[in-house]
Amino acid sequence: MNVKIPEMMDRPEVLLRGNFACAGCGLSIAYKTSISALNRPIVVIPACCSSVIQSLHPNVAYNVPTLNIAFAAHASAASGIARAKKMRGEDTTTVVWSGDGGTYDIGLSTWSGAAERNENIIHFCYDNNFYSNTGAQRSGATPRGAVTTTTPRGKREKRKSIARIMAAHDIPYIATASIGYLRDLYTKVKKASMIEGYRFILIDAPCPTGWNSDPAITPELGELSVKTGYFPLFEIEEGKLTFSKRGIRYKDPINRLSIEKYLEKQGRFKSMTSEQTKLLTDDLQYEWDMLSKLE
Amino acid sequence: MCSCLSRKEEAESLGNDSRVEVKEMVQSLEKPQTKLMTGAEAVATAAKLSRPQVIAAYPITPQTKIVETLSGMVARGEMDTEYINVESEHSAMGAVIGASLAGTRTFTATSSHGLLYMGELVWWAGMTRIPVVMPVVNRSLNPWNIWPDHQDAMAFRDAGWIQFYAKNNQEVLDLTICAFKIAEHHKIWMPVMVCLDGFILSHTSAQVEIPSQAIVDAFLPPFEPLAMLDPDNPFAHGSLTDSEGIWEQRMSLIDGFNNARVLIPQILKEYTDKIGRLGDYLIEVTGNIEEAECAIMALGTLGEEAEQTVEFLSEKNIKTVVFRLRVFRPFPRKELISLIKRVPRLLVIDRAVSFGNAGQLAIEIQAELFAHKVDVLFYQKIMGLGGMDVTYADIAVEVENILKEE
Numbered sequence: 276m277n278v279k280i281p282e283m284m285d286r287p288e289v290l291l292r293g294n295f296a297c298a299g300c301g302l303s304i305a306y307k308t309s310i311s312a313l314n315r316p317i318v319v320i321p322a323c324c325s326s327v328i329q330s331l332h333p334n335v336a337y338n339v340p341t342l343n344i345a346f347a348a349h350a351s352a353a354s355g356i357a358r359a360k361k362m363r364g365e366d367t368t369t370v371v372w373s374g375d376g377g378t379y380d381i382g383l384s385t386w387s388g389a390a391e392r393n394e395n396i397i398h399f400c401y402d403n404n405f406y407s408n409t410g411a412q413r414s415g416a417t418p419r420g421a422v423t424t425t426t427p428r429g430k431r432e433k434r435k436s437i438a439r440i441m442a443a444h445d446i447p448y449i450a451t452a453s454i455g456y457l458r459d460l461y462t463k464v465k466k467a468s469m470i471e472g473y474r475f476i477l478i479d480a481p482c483p484t485g486w487n488s489d490p491a492i493t494p495e496l497g498e499l500s501v502k503t504g505y506f507p508l509f510e511i512e513e514g515k516l517t518f519s520k521r522g523i524r525y526k527d528p529i530n531r532l533s534i535e536k537y538l539e540k541q542g543r544f545k546s547m548t549s550e551q552t553k554l555l556t557d558d559l560q561y562e563w564d565m566l567s568k569l570e
Numbered sequence: 571m572c573s574c575l576s577r578k579e580e581a582e583s584l585g586n587d588s589r590v591e592v593k594e595m596v597q598s599l600e601k602p603q604t605k606l607m608t609g610a611e612a613v614a615t616a617a618k619l620s621r622p623q624v625i626a627a628y629p630i631t632p633q634t635k636i637v638e639t640l641s642g643m644v645a646r647g648e649m650d651t652e653y654i655n656v657e658s659e660h661s662a663m664g665a666v667i668g669a670s671l672a673g674t675r676t677f678t679a680t681s682s683h684g685l686l687y688m689g690e691l692v693w694w695a696g697m698t699r700i701p702v703v704m705p706v707v708n709r710s711l712n713p714w715n716i717w718p719d720h721q722d723a724m725a726f727r728d729a730g731w732i733q734f735y736a737k738n739n740q741e742v743l744d745l746t747i748c749a750f751k752i753a754e755h756h757k758i759w760m761p762v763m764v765c766l767d768g769f770i771l772s773h774t775s776a777q778v779e780i781p782s783q784a785i786v787d788a789f790l791p792p793f794e795p796l797a798m799l800d801p802d803n804p805f806a807h808g809s810l811t812d813s814e815g816i817w818e819q820r821m822s823l824i825d826g827f828n829n830a831r832v833l834i835p836q837i838l839k840e841y842t843d844k845i846g847r848l849g850d851y852l853i854e855v856t857g858n859i860e861e862a863e864c865a866i867m868a869l870g871t872l873g874e875e876a877e878q879t880v881e882f883l884s885e886k887n888i889k890t891v892v893f894r895l896r897v898f899r900p901f902p903r904k905e906l907i908s909l910i911k912r913v914p915r916l917l918v919i920d921r922a923v924s925f926g927n928a929g930q931l932a933i934e935i936q937a938e939l940f941a942h943k944v945d946v947l948f949y950q951k952i953m954g955l956g957g958m959d960v961t962y963a964d965i966a967v968e969v970e971n972i973l974k975e976e
């Protein structure tokens with residue numbers, strides 16, 4: 276599938292001006308690109324930065340119907356919406372829009388249930404690697420070595436592989452994407468929207484506020500995460516993984532930029548020791564190896 | 571014959587030779603039927619008659635039979651309902667909140683630890699006013715046991731839900747049907763809990779009159795959403811709100827309960843007029859209030875047990891009366907006070923405790939007595955925790971002790 280640039284230029288405004296997002300917020304870019312690609316979306320948002328950037332009631336920056344719900348209730352609420360709209364015979368697209376905390380950690384059970392039932396939902400997880408809304412605490416998505424307010428000396432554990440956990444549910448479509456490659460993201464969302472059942476899209480979404488990075492380089496960080504092999508781009512359909520065109524060359528470590536190029540631009544990695552960097556590099560290679568087994 | 575046929579299809583499949591018989595069978599569906607059924611079956615039957623469009627539930631003893639019965643009805647095509655087999659109670663309430671806001675009539679049921687696990691979303695439904703109906707089969711909390719008491723539902727008395735406590739299986743059925751009409755009244759628009767004692771009602775068979783589908787349809791029109799998630803008219807539900815907005819929302823909830831106080835008796839009356847039996851009262855009075863030396867107050871089946879006490883004691887020439895609260899939220903203050911003013915003594919029995927204080931019902935009634943300067947001798951007793959058996963004779967002993975003490 277190939278989406279032409281003019282089509283992307285022509286998409287509806289789903290996130291209005293005056294919203295509360297920080298300058299250079301990666302999740303806002305991910306939201307605009309993803310939600311605008313969908314037909315009649317209804318979006319469920321658990322507690323996260325996305326529940327804040329919508330602005331203060333009665334103003335609302337989201338130009339699509341939005342249900343705010345408790346942190347661990349996104350996929351269940353979306354299941355209810357999807358079934359109700361089916362019952363009413365209405366043509367809508369039910370969406371979960373969650374952070375990594377909501378997906379990797381507290382909401383794991385709710386989405387696992389919905390995925391097992393193969394509910395007709397597209398689940399987006401914008402991954403900024405931690406809890407940004409509550410002020411930068413660690414999550415299951417935080418990489419080894421990253422400093423957060425609850426891992427002041429750098430996280431000791433490796434990052435969870437949510438894509439492989441999701442893949443174990445054998446849902447019809449899984450994709451990863453980065454805000455550094457918007458056409459790739461948009462195309463994957465379009466593709467997902469043509470499939471029925473539980474679909475999952477994980478989006479690498481830098482958070483300059485919590486990562487302590489320059490807001491002006493957010494898209495660049497999105498690119499670097501792919502080019503350094505930090506964030507592999509792929510799709511999984513019917514149990515088979517395909518690395519995406521934009522990222523497949525980074526499967527071979529020879530083609531990757533050095534990980535330091537990515538780490539040095541972010542305050543959260545400033546105090547990484549060389550030993551921590553080595554462990555992180557090993558984690559990344561391990562993930563590539565595990566993903567390659569699904570090819 | 572295939573058991574998945576509905577009775578009507580079954581009748582039709584009998585063929586031409588039995589036309590007369592078919593007609594009679596179809597007609598009989600229009601009349602009320604009387605059946606021996608458990609409280610759990612009464613809930614499921616009431617739910618079926620109320621035509622919920624989305625059900626999401628998770629099993630827990632002694633609620634299990636409700637979800638099993640409803641899943642069977644949906645699977646056999648007897649109900650036009652989306653049934654979501656969620657992985658937890660938290661998700662059950664999450665799903666009905668989503669389904670309700672997407673414009674459908676919703677139903678779930680739970681008990682005990684299930685209700686506690688659902689807790690965050692029970693409050694979510696209460697504060698954002700989701701008109702879902704949820705029977706709670708009352709069961710005690712840990713250590714593990716499955717015995718009845720009211721500790722589970724009492725933990726949610728402040729959650730913005732209307733709470734009914736039923737005394738028998740007939741009332742379970744009638745109140746569950748009414749609960750939909752009450753929850754969905756546009757001037758109420760809030761969730762309703764129908765509480766029934768675990769095992770005592772849920773697993774005990776009793777005679778229940780079941781109204782016909784046609785008559786329930788005439789009482790309960792299809793779901794009419796007040797606000798709906800709709801791509802043609804986008805809005806954000808439950809978004810970030812400032813203090814003023816929260817204040818405004820809470821005040822509107824208080825108004826909603828005030829409306830419910832007035833409207834519940836009207837809806838119960840309409841049900842009674844159209845369908846029968848129930849009565850429009852919030853507090854059931856059993857016994858002669860004018861002669862009573864002592865009034866007994868209790869919820870659910872303890873209230874019904876106390877009704878037996880009245881008869882039992884009258885044989886000993888002790889005159890008592892029972893005030894059984896059928897609705898606990900909204901708290902029927904006015905009705906209570908006007909009744910209590912007419913008796914010299916009041917014994918309040920609680921099947922739950924607010925630890926560190928006293929039984930919830932007793933605490934709340936004392937507050938009203940003080941506010942209205944009611945001159946009554948007040949007694950309280952906690953009974954039946956963890957399913958401890960409470961008989962009419964046990965209640966009689968309490969009354970006799972009170973009278974002896976003086």
Ligand SMILES: Cc1ncc(C[n+]2csc(CCOP(=O)(O)OP(=O)(O)O)c2C)c(N)n1
Nearest residue numbers: 322323324346374375376377405406407408
């Ligand atoms: C049950 C519950 N526990 C804790 C919180 C506090 N809380 C709100 S948002 C959040 C973190 C969200 O992290 P994530 O999902 O990664 O989204 P982000 O903030 O990064 O956008 C936490 C811990 C909550 N709202 N509810």
Ligand code: SF4
Nearest residue numbers: 297300324407482484
């Ligand atoms: S804290 Fe990070 S994720 Fe949250 S709005 Fe700001 S930049 Fe975006």
